[in-house]
Amino acid sequence: MTAAVETAAGGITPATELGGGMVIVVVGPSGAGKDSVMAHAARHFAGDDRFVFARRVITRPADAGGEAHIGVDEATFARMKGEGAFCVAWEAHGLCYGVPAKVQAEVEQGRVVLVNGSRQALPAFVAAFSRLTVVTITAHAEVRAERLARRGRESGDAIAGRLERQPRMPELPVDGVTIDNSGPLEVAGTAFVDLLARAVAR
Template sequence: MTGMTGRAGMAAGDTATPAAGGQMGTTIVVVGPSGAGKDSVMGYAARHFSGDERFVFARRVITRPSDAGGEAHIGVDAATFARMKDEGSFCVSWEAHGLSYGVPAEVQAQIARGAVAIVNGSRQALPALVAAFPRLKVVTITAHAEVRAERLARRGRESGDAIAGRLDRQPRGPDMDLDQVIIDNSGALETAGTAFVRLLDQTVES
């Protein structure tokens, strides 16, 4: 993966400033291997907290069609993404699997007013995410290999060999000392979803 950037137009290590009299919010970065169901777990929590202004579920900009399935995102072509990046539209951007991903810059303003922002991230992009968000917790969504294989097969996007390759690929992230939590999503979505909702509630209360 290449081309990770932190907050657009700012030097490394710069951070957002809390609103006057307020407290900086927290960023929850959700990561996990293909087939673990992180989009489903995040969607469960988004439905639970619908209308609750304490929580912001960031909608990423990605260089793939908006109707491609999976997470709800803003789909743009490569040229549009490059222009948005040059214009400072992203607080974090990175490339993975032949696609470009960007987190809208306004997420930092929402965190500065004290909101908890939930961001669909990538382990390889954690250095850029840490640089952009001063208070960050990483939530890893996992699932047993056989469960992931079944889910990937149901998606119908890849051959059996391609799925096997994904399962054999061990996700590796940077060697960083981070606040991390693991949620197993091998069973019913409600189980993992409820655990994630509870974690978000605790983040607001702490």
């Protein structure tokens, strides 16, 4: 069984060909399994300093589950944003998200930085980073519904609302790759690892 991988606008250009590092922003609908796919890759590349898996700042408790993030309250987030602590920030599902400004320095140092992003925030990512690839993690609707229910964070109505929302991917001049995570995590995770390996190919 193989993951369905689709490429657009050139797929992925190795960072070495770009003359420095790059950002790979991972997006996709709720329940597609972005966190799981990224965690799979983080385990695979543990100790490899060519890659940085950025920790977002989120107005959600740090022990809420899901991705490893820095949890702050809304007042702290607003203060940090005002002080320029984020290179990209956005709001979604009643929460605020920020990507630490130090990510820009890590890119300039030649690293490949992975960020759990949002489709609506992609224009801000394009404005912040000249070397950017977008990886979209997808999954069939019934698979997403089952995963969201298992997560136990929301009511059935809230889950239905998430599934009904289909925000359009903005048309942007960036490389893009889509990975279908409807099946076993190992399949999509391996496809993502292979993609990252190409990002540092010489």
